[in-house]
Amino acid sequence: MSRIVALVAALALILAGSPAAAAAAAVPVGAQFTDTGGSLLHAHGGGVLKVGTYYYWFGENRNSNGTFRYVSVYRSTDLRIWEFRSNVLTQSSAAELQVANIERPKVIYNASTGQYVMWMHKENGSDYGEARAAVAVSSTVDGNYTYLGSFRPLGHMSRDITVFVDTDGTGYMISAADENFDLHIYRLTPDYRSVSALVRMWDGDHREAPALFKRNGVYFLLTSAATGWQPNQAKYATATSITGPWSAWQNVGDSLTFGSQSTYVLPIQGTQTTSYLYMGDRWAGAWGGPVNDSRYVWLPIQFPSSTTMSLTNARQLSVDTATGTLSATGSGYDRxxxxxxxxxxxxxxxxxxxxAAVVQYACNGGTNQQWRIQSISGGYVQVIAxxxxxxxxxxxAGTADYATILQFTCxxxxxxxxxLQDAGGGYLRLAARHSGRCLDLPGSSTADNVQLQQYACHSGNQQQITRTAL
Structure with a gap:
């Protein structure tokens, strides 16, 4: 008996000393984030750098008028719980930043110099005529960055920007050039502080929002069309050499990239696998809101083959940074x-x-009966077919009773x-912001093909809907 007790005690000590498996983190799709202090997290247009066990997320933190305020940095071990670390670049960092636009900051580490190097797109704060790249450096990942200035790479305009360090340590900067009609890949100098050569150019393709990553020896360059704040169809190209030849552009995701624009692709390397996380911004400018009201759209990237990628919408992600696994739940659409x-x-x-008229019709599972309800500024939503x-x-934009309901470009x-008004009993009413009137079915008809209207809100069943996640 004493030998059994000893074995049980020894086993208990072994189990007590074993590290617990890290739980997967649940990350909502299309939401705002808050940091551990309860404040809204502002890392718009940003990028992520892993240092040790932490992921550091850098991004735009703007003034209410959209001009530059800070580049802020947050850190996390699980990509869900984010601790604010510092505003690493501010208006007081340099005279030319006192009134400016700073967009899409990305940070890379130079192993030879031991410095962290930040690249970003810089404008004068009043228009987009400067079209310059800017550089700042720091000896610590989340310390104050010293601003080195801005310039046009090799004389070319430079707007949406990203950076990439290849497996051999060579650094590259990719930016939209020449009024966003061209896209350039530049090789960086050994210290990553400047450009040394233009190694690839897409002339006249009108692409922006570049995100470059490498998987199993294949380079993937993900981009957006140039449609301002409004989302559009993402496209990507692939190559086995960064200088090309590159494939033709291929569509990925739906026609609006699920209401987002690419900013970064983050490899998540764990004990079981390496997954790739699409990081996109749902820009608040698309609905007339300030940049700091923008949302984050993160989705897992799938690879049907070694040179193709796909994106599917989701309602929530499950991220396990320990194992490297990434999965999605829900389609992100509602009936x-x-x-x-x-x-x-x-x-x-x-x-x-x-x-095209929005009607009632017998439920049949068609995609014209599936809706993405996305939150926007002020507690409102847009409802997207x-x-x-x-x-x-x-x-x-009629404000009277009986104005008809239709679909139109967002x-x-x-x-x-x-x-979304609570009508009780699990039902909702949809009230239009401009009129205060509710989505309504004329005459309480139960027939197919009757077009919906707006009408003064009341308690009738023809104004009540159920929202079913698909």
């Missing part, structure tokens, strides 16, 4: 069902055109912004 009829909100005939990428809209209009 909206009217209480009085049991029929679904539907874009008539699956039309993708502007002004999956098949078309267009927004639920009150016709001509923009900044308040007639595309809605509040």
């Amino acid at each position: 909206l069902t009217l209480r009085h009829s049991g029929k679904c909100l539907d874009v008539r005939n699956q039309s993708t055109a502007n002004s 999956r098949h078309s990428g267009k927004c639920l809209d009150v016709n001509s 923009g900044t209009g308040a007639n595309q912004q809605w509040t």
Whole structure:
């Protein structure tokens, strides 16, 4: 008996001394983040650098008018719980930063010099005429960065920007050039502080928001079209040499990249695998909000082959930085069902055109009956049809009863912004911001193909919907 007790005690000591497996972190898609102090996290247009066990996330933290305030940095071990570390670059860091725009800061580490080097896009704060790259350095990852100045690389305009360190230690900077019509890859000098050569150019392709990564010897360059704050179709190209030849541009994700624009791709290397995380910004300018109201869209990248990638929308991610595994749950879309009829909100005939009627129709699982409800500034939402990428809209921004409901290209209009009102019993009402009136079905009809309208909000079942996650 004493021998059994001793064995049990020894086993208990072994188990007590074993490190617990890190739990996977749940990361929402299309949300704002808060740091450990409870403040909103501002790392828009940013990039991530892993140092030791920590991931450091650098990004834009802007003034209310959109001009430069800080480059802020946060750190995390699990990519969900973020600790604010410092504002590593501020308006007082240099005279030319007192009134400026600083966008898309990215930091890389130079093993030869022992310095962290930040590259960013710099403008004068009033227009986009400067189109310059800027550089700052620090001896510590989250300490104050010394601003070295701004310039046009080899005389070329430089806007949306990223940096990349290859497996042989060579540094590269990629930027949108020449009014965003061209895209350039520059080789950096050995200290990463400047450019030494233009090694690849896409002439006239009109691409921006570059994110470069390498997987199993293949380079992937992910980009966006140049449509301002509005999202668009992401495209990527691949090559086995950074200087080319590169493949033709290929679509990835849906026509709006799920309401986001690429900023960075983060490899997550763990004990079991290496996964690749798409990091995108859902820019608040798309709905007329300030930059600091922007949301973060993170999605797992899949690789159907060694030279292809795919993105699928999701509602939430599960990230395990210890094992390197990354998975998604939910499609990110909802079915909206009217209480009085049991029929679904539907874009008539699956039309993708502007002004196509939004009707009720027997639920059938079609993508024209699937909606992405994305939160925007002020507690409002936009309701976006999956098949078309267009927004639920009150016709001509009418404020009167009986104004019809349709789909239209998403923009900044308040007639595309809605509040989700609790109607009790698990039901909701959708109230239009511009009019205060509710989504309504005329005459409480239960027939297919009846177009929805707005009407003064009341307690009737024809204004009540159920939201079912798909």
